[in-house]
Amino acid sequence: MDVKVLVFGQIRDYTGWDEKTFSNIPDTENLKNLLETEYPGLKKLQYQMALNHSLIAMSTTLHNLDEIALLPPFSGG
Secondary structure, eight states: OEEEEEEOHHHHHHHSOSEEEEESOOBHHHHHHHHHHHOGGGGGSOOEEEETTEEEOSOOBOOTTOEEEEEOOOOOO
């Protein structure tokens, strides 16, 4: 099972990539833990996750070809 992860803004600065595929990740909580282990700077950031273009607030089961976006805080006027 593969999931695609997209990162934006300052999150991209910490990871050094825009898009990456991860395999065998059962849910978003495990994905978050993996990313924050590989990229410890992410622990300092506030960000939201979107699963297939919808914001999520809790751990969610992942399926093959799901797309996760890590979104930094937005500001605007």
